[in-house]
Amino acid sequence: MADAEEPEKKRRRLEDLTEKMAVDSGHMDSGCDWDGRWNHVKKFLERPGPFTHPDFEPSTESLQFLLETCKILVIGAGGLGCELLKNLALSGFRLIHVVDMDTIDVSNLNRQFLFRPKDVGRPKADVAADFINSRISGCKVVPHFKKIQDFDDSFYRQFHIIVCGLDSIIARRWINGMLISLLSYEDGVLDPSSIIPLIDGGTEGFKGNARVILPGMTACIDCTLELYPPQINFPMCTIATMPRLPEHCVEYARILQWSKERPFGDTSLDGDNPEHIQWVFEKSQERAAEFNITGVTYRLTQGVVKRIIPAVASTNAVIAAACATEVFKIATSAYIPLNNYMVFNDVDGLYTYTFEAERKENCTACSQIPQDLQFPPSAKLQEVLEYLTETASLQMKSPAITTTLEGKNKTLYLQSVKSIEERTRPNLCKTLKELGLSDGQEIAVADVTTPQTVLFKINFTA
């Protein structure tokens, strides 16, 4: 059957069907829509109901808004991203951008259903966009094979809603910080038109969560940082001198033997290179044999080296569906959105728990209050660095600390540029007093977890 009917035929059918049309169908837009295409969606846009959002007004224009105006950004084109793109496209959204810095791996194919074996090696964003655009006519997904950090505020500002399917807390905190930086306040009052809602989804095995964040209004990613416990690494002395588990043997090979024995020259260990994994596997087996430890397998080795998190299609389907439902609610005011956090677990039956995560009064990301730090003047800069990385509410990765001394900007410590790291390393052993800091001094801290520097005020204790 032809995709588009001849105009005369189409007009006649329309007249025949007017009586029976499920909903008003005055317009046939873009020439790629067919009779009844949006019937399932229209019932929620064109009919009044007892549970709709107070702002909701039934109208035939809401669908046009979705099809022609509403711009959505999907971050991630992996397990959640593929599902999100499908869900949004089949809910009427057409102006969608997708960002993903990865290429397709064969282990993605069990759930990232927009990819096929022939696509392995190609950028996820490109392949995902192609597939959606060709399967769902009229949909215009624009791919970006980039990191989220490659874009600045002018990029993010163009979107009505942003939805994330990320696999990294650092990235989540970054986009969270970016949207907070877009907020504008007038006389201390938040301008609602500067808020871009952020829908965030995450999954691990059979567990997942979906949350709605209205930056500046509801709990943000950093407000609930304690919900993400820091990743546990095995202690070095266990790995080096007293292994007990097969995992300890793998870490020994990965961390200690690889750099010592340099089996492939100067190359760093690449978890995606089967030869590298094979080498680590064999070394792990040797170590395990030495200590009478059983259980080292190739699969376990790869899991430890790559920090693999198990994943299935079903959990991603559930969480992405919940997220997309929220995008729809917010874009159309059809219903009151989730307020604001849902967890899901289907290990034993199906379990969901929905609650309102609370804002943290002194959240480093969204509270606008400069953070107070207490240190004695005799404390070394190293202690400040450890505080920034180890405190559960901050969990910075490699903070760069600068301050203003005698009117001039001074870098106290920075790790990411080798020459500066070497030059500023001696500062770590100096006391705050020796470095010239005074009571109440402000330091500015930059880190991968936030797009903007965070200001801290150092208060001297006795």
Added chain:
Amino acid sequence: MAATKGSKEQKYDRQLRLWGDHGQEALENAHVCLINATATGTEILKNLVLPGIGAFTIVDGHTVAGEDVGNNFFLSSNSIGKNRAQAATELLQELNSDVSGNFVEESPDKLLDNDPEFFHRFTIVIGVQLPESTCLRLGSVLWSASVPYLVCKTYGLIGYMRLVVQEHTVIESHPDNALEDLRLDQPFDEFKNHINSYDLTSMEKKDHSHTPWIIIVAKYLDRWLNEHDGQPPKNYKEKESFRQMIREGILKNLNGVPEDEENFDEAIKNVNTALNPTKIPSAVEDLFSSEQCNNITAQSPSFWVMLRGVKEFVHSEGSGNLPVRGTIPDMIADSQKFINLQNIYREKALQDAAAVTKHVENLLQSVGKPAESISERDIKLFCKNAAFLRVVCCRSLAEEYHVDSVNKDEITSCMDSPDSEMVFYLMLRAVDRFHQLHSRYPGVYNYQVEEDISKLKLCVNSLLQEYNLNVNIKDDYIHEFCRYGAAEPHTVSAFLGGSAAQEAIKIISHQFVPFNNTFIYNAMSQTSATYQL
């Protein structure tokens, strides 16, 4: 293109880490039947095809309409006018070449009329958007044939699932928070001897600081029992005392300052759980008292034969306890001490499993079956999971729907909160009635919405009356269900698609525990509930 074992290992790596090679094998031997390739149906199937089920068959007599393509990823505008089973099979098949896709261009009613045994061949049948009469007819056929049946429906912003399986046994339930099986309160002989081989008082610091906390707690427990007439610490005060006793055992340096002994810190931290008495979980005791366990025949599934073997072990070699699990958590210790301790538990577990095996072999022989019918490997796995065994038995649809056996109590007590998810269950039943009466669903066309409200209300009332349910359903819900107009929005279908697929995988693999038996999802509030109806 035939996939090599290596390439399948790679492709399925992320899920193999959840259900193992044997779980994957079960999936690859499964043949799933889907009835009705609506958005909900194809989303469910997608989440089964991707992980590699062996085969699927779609049964659907409908022709693809414009609105079908609008919410369904596996139909395109080219499909309009084609049979829906055929159209969807093409695009689902394309997802995974390891899977074999089939279709039957027939309504399930016709098949039930002419060839009900058609359904006997499937590992599981998933019925989507079925009218009540078809749903119940199919339920009856599948119940008699003992074929698992999963009913799914997306209605507006409500998702519904009903699992119908007579007896589903789970050996590997993979519980999230399992208690360890350490036997500190009832140390077996080999464990006792091992504890006695340690003398904490004569150890050098290095050994002292790297002794496993299990040994430390065992040693101090010994002392406590001697000092307290054989009674272990029972209340908070005594446990605190016990912790203090251990704390005092930490080595001190020349200045009398306690050294840094992390293993002792671990011992103190673990006192609470370490002192949990070794006990057979009540769920397992219930299984021991069941008819299937106590009446082993040649037809008994191996689950029950093995369970009976474990029961007999409990009453003999086990001295009232299940076979030792054989695993211990990681703890601060030097390699040798840890491995030696771990081996004590491992060897005991092997011993216990061998004893269970003897009982199982005797049982098999007593019903005229060869001893090898149940493998040693399976018995070992069973013993390792003895504390986590689960059996799920769902009532039939006939029982749920019959006036004499309807679960009135559950329905009325949930409806004490008039906005509980139970109201959606009742509305779906009312809507089914409406369909039976009027051969259509309420509010499908705009002009019907208003007038159908009163018609639907009549159906609600007749439903409540027939089942003698003294509950009140707010008018708002009746209005909302007319507003839905039997819409099947994609995102709600997708949520159910993920949920249902994983339940089907649980049934097929016998790993993880399926729900029992009714699941309701409310996309308006992002909440859900499970009821046993």
